[in-house]
Amino acid sequence: MxxxxxxxxxxxxxxxxxxxxxxxxxxxxxxxxxxxxxxxxxxxxxxxxxGASRPGDLQHQLVTTFQRRLGNPVLSRLPGQTLLETTGRSSGLPRQTPIGGRRVGQEFWLVSEFGERSQYVRNIQADPRVRLRLHGRWLRGVAHLLPDDDARARLKSLPRLNSTAVQAFGTDLLTIRIDLD
Known part of the structure; x- marks a missing residue:
């Protein structure tokens, strides 16, 4: 070549x-x-x-490209994978994203590795009503962005494998709580 x-x-x-x-x-x-x-x-x-880039831009582009083209399509098909469904802020169509997190009572907690730069977070900002596929069942809820929460500390209480990936690749950690109906 x-x-x-x-x-x-x-x-x-x-x-x-x-x-x-x-x-x-x-x-x-x-x-x-x-x-x-x-x-x-x-x-x-x-x-x-x-001089037009932000710290972490390249890492963000590489990780999101991998997720969009390979990771998300594969993970979305796994029956046990937790999925977050938001409403597209421009299209109005349902958008499903594989996520990791943990249910605690009537709340589901997760940490976004790229914070407000994540497309699903932008969709939540436009419409916080979401659906969550958890253990094969779809649940409705309302998502809340919690920028004041210590996302690194929160990751310690969430499943280890996902938390390790979020910490390794994330540049703008943001805690999200979903209040389930």
Missing amino acids: TTRNIVHLDADRVYWTTEVTYDRFPARQLWALAAPIHELVIPARLRHAA
Whole structure:
């Protein structure tokens, strides 16, 4: 595989082109795996160089791309997976997101790894009425964002596997409580 990066500058824009030539078939497969990451990293690096990025932007893009393309579609199909259903703030359509958390009485607690940057959190801000699939049953509730709660401490009371992933990849932790009907 041979690659060539071409950068073109004009008055107020930077154009980056990547040309890829495959010498062997395995290279095509390798590039198919690398291209989505490349398509995220290059614009993020350019924004960072221009001073237009926030800390954690690249990590946020990589994790959410992985979740959107692979993690969420696979997890959503697992019968025991907890799902949060919000109403899309623009479309008005139901949006389901696999989540981790714990039910305590008539409340369900979770921590969002990217806080208000998460699409499901933005949907909650627009309409806090949600549905939760818990142990195969759908429950209705109202979600509350709790920015004053200590999200790191809260993770210690939630299931370990999910909490470890949220702490490892999260950049803007935000506690959410769902009051179940």
